[in-house]
Amino acid sequence: MSYFIFDGVLNPGQQYELKGEESRHIIKSRRLRPGDCFLIQDQKGQRFDALLKSFDRNALIFVPQKSAAIPAPSSLRLEILQALPKQKAMDFILQKTTELGVSRLDLFYGAFSPNSFRTSQQEHHLTRWQRIVLEASKQCGRQHPPEIQIHPDLAAALETLPECPNSWVLSPEEADAVSWKKLGKSGDDLIKHHRLLIGPEGGFHQDEVTLAEHSGFRRVYLGPRILRSETAAVSAVSILQFLWGDL
DSSP, rough: OEEEOOOOOOOOOOOOOEHHHHHHHIIIIIIOTTTTTEEETTSSEEEEEEEEEEEEEEEEEEEEEEEEOOOOOOSEEEEEEEEEOOOOHHHHHHHHHTTTTOOEEEEEEEETTTTTTTTGGGHHHHHHHHHHHHHHHHHTTTTOOEEEEEEEEEEHHHSSSOOOOSSEEESSOOTTOOOGGGSSSGGGOOOOEEEEEEEOOTOHHHHHHHHHHHHHHHHHHHHSSSSOOHHHHHHHHHHHHHHOOOO
């Protein structure tokens, strides 16, 4: 069940006021009425079953009653290094990878990324993307959204990121590529940290692939079909969560 956000710290049995978008969503979209219950989470990540006491046009009054169960985060740390695709694809990637338990998304301007993302509007884009992952977290019951960072290009991103021994770049060619199906599921192969490098709709420039491989990325083959950027991201994350995570 989805939850709502309270900008403060909650204590069971006390009465609180909720204003703004969260209040309007409860009253107008969910159409809850006094006596109804909903889930709410505070800024510490505590989640409660809450009782709606009263409301008006601008705010509502509620009482957190008891602690609610919070799904455990994935034991698998997944990071996505994503060359910016078109906005619609970017929104999809943010939403679905959040639901699938990705820990961090590092976005960069790839050689073939669309010009719709202007560097001058970086803060605007970042604020919007953070809102998307927060809403996706609320919908799927996740406690905290993934971290998002923006980089000017792949080289800058790789300079910033710490080393990850299990770093993969998705490849359309089977030759010289790893197949995850052939990796074991026990012992040293029980890998708990992965990083995925994913291109935009136009794919990678060869210089980007060369740079990634020199930085320790290995090619991985997902099959004979060419995948859209958003399909590749969701497919790769799902496979990794199935093999070593919590799917």
